[in-house]
Amino acid sequence: MSVAAERIDRLHALARAAAADGDDERASAYVRLARRIAERNRLELPRQFKRFTCDACDAYLRPGKNARVRLRDGHVVVTCDCGSQARYPYE
Ligand SMILES: [Zn+2]
Numbered sequence: 001m002s003v004a005a006e007r008i009d010r011l012h013a014l015a016r017a018a019a020a021d022g023d024d025e026r027a028s029a030y031v032r033l034a035r036r037i038a039e040r041n042r043l044e045l046p047r048q049f050k051r052f053t054c055d056a057c058d059a060y061l062r063p064g065k066n067a068r069v070r071l072r073d074g075h076v077v078v079t080c081d082c083g084s085q086a087r088y089p090y091e
Helices: 003-020 024-040 047-051
Strands: 067-072 075-080 085-089
Touching: 003 024, 003 047
Parallel strands: none
Antiparallel strands: 067 075, 075 085
16 A cells, blocks of 8 residues: 555544544544545545545535435435535445
8 A cells, every 4th residue: 555545544534533523624624635645646535535525525424413324216325514415326
């Protein structure tokens, strides 16, 4: 794993921990930083990272707290508090 990929993993863990502490601002700062590193290094963000972050506002998503999760037509639909929706195939 590259240094950049390791930093992204670390930032993902930090974002998750900050979100669990209820510090949404710090969580989204980590999310933004991880995105920047991925972009600069032309890395694909890990699937778990993509699913737990909002593309629109960089929030770290906590279902039942700042995001709603629904199953619809074989898809998982995640709605962030900012109104942005993401759809994934149900696995
Ligand atoms: Zn959002």
